[in-house]
Amino acid sequence: MTTARSKSGNPKRDGKAGNLRTEQKAQTRALILQCALEVFAERGFDGASVRDIAGFAGVNHGLIRYHFADKDGLWKAAVEFLFNRLHEEMAAPPEDAKLAPLEQTKSWIRRYVRYCARHPEHARIMVQESIRDSDRLRWAVKRFIKPDNEETRRRFRRLVEEGVYPDIPEHSFNYIITAAAQSMFMLANEMKYIYGLDVASDDVVDAHAEAIITLLFDHRARRAAVRRPKS
Amino acid sequence: MTTARSKSGNPKRDGKAGNLRTEQKAQTRALILQCALEVFAERGFDGASVRDIAGFAGVNHGLIRYHFADKDGLWKAAVEFLFNRLHEEMAAPPEDAKLAPLEQTKSWIRRYVRYCARHPEHARIMVQESIRDSDRLRWAVKRFIKPDNEETRRRFRRLVEEGVYPDIPEHSFNYIITAAAQSMFMLANEMKYIYGLDVASDDVVDAHAEAIITLLFDHRARRAAVRRPKS
């Protein structure tokens, strides 16, 4: 990867932000954040050096202290960005409201698998942090993960109450579903070496979403599938 | 955690190894390996310092160079130990041979989930390494992961050919199953903070295995379960 910033970034005043310097500042901040996401995801909090992140963004490493106080602040800002983007990109389309709960869940799975494929950094960062049991993990759980989780829980409980889903433990449901969606993209490198397969392809992504739905959410389709073995 | 080695470890000659020094040496090596597994799992390759590992084992850090040449050698020795133990502990009991393929697979799932619960270091080490795309990953894939994977593949293909399982992509099957089994234990810290649940309990482990089987391998049980919603 090459450095991401050209010396002559001269944005004039196209945004409504008015002031040239504050606009420039916001841009720089966003750039550092982007690079921090990639580097944190690839090397973990300890493995990522602020110098690498700065170098990758093409800025002086002192700037990180200026914008984010310290490495911890940078990490939290990056994770905050990550979850905000998640919520934006995972918003259900309005027409989903008319669907039955199980169909809504399938739609949610498709969106989530595509999100995982598009942004593998998310799972990579959070898994590494979760393994380490840091203050950062507690912060992220309280602030983002647990609230998001409540939603998944409600979704699951509704399926069970409607009698369209087996009543397994909530936490098992949660980890089975999310891990099934994330893992292939989180472990894209491994998969590359095992299967020689690049996960970038839309076909692979969509087929994976459908596989999850077939195995975990679609009784009828599944029974049909297993009754008609290939050739 | 405290240091793991007492100064007065005096093993006499109880093993058949004969020579006192070589026996002592093997013990020290094994001790370092154990500690390396834990520290590598918790902090990743870069985050783990050989000094921490040595300190944790209660030995001088120079010893690691003597026994394993360098940090890379230590990591590979630890991973080799890890996979050898996996193969030992995952061996199918002889009576499994009489079962139908689907039942064999369920038995395999139960064994694997218990293994993941007993040794969460395994998934933790390998996931972190896979995220980073290192030489070590390529080494481990070629030497351990890919061969193990071939077996899972064969198991899956047999189920499909017998018409008892839907014909999804092999790599999707692989990542869905293994991730479903590993993730809860790999992410035990996160789960602790979200659910206040300790994964150490056998009940949680066995229930998770059964949940996976219900969702992914047991059509009849699943249909029965969804037909009788709780109260």
Next chain:
DNA sequence: CTAGCTGCTATTCAATTGGATAACCAAATT
């Protein structure tokens, strides 16, 4: 047009790290 604020850079510092070397000393060999 000028003064000063501010986004940014250059440099320094102490701590930690992987690795290398030499000395040590108990066990093994003679």
Next chain:
DNA sequence: AATTTGGTTATCCAATTGAATAGCAGCTAG
């Protein structure tokens, strides 16, 4: 008993790291 071997320790070294500080340059306000 004397000597060699080899597992272990103590120390040193260069590189990297997070953080801190001082200073610069150009936009902005007056």
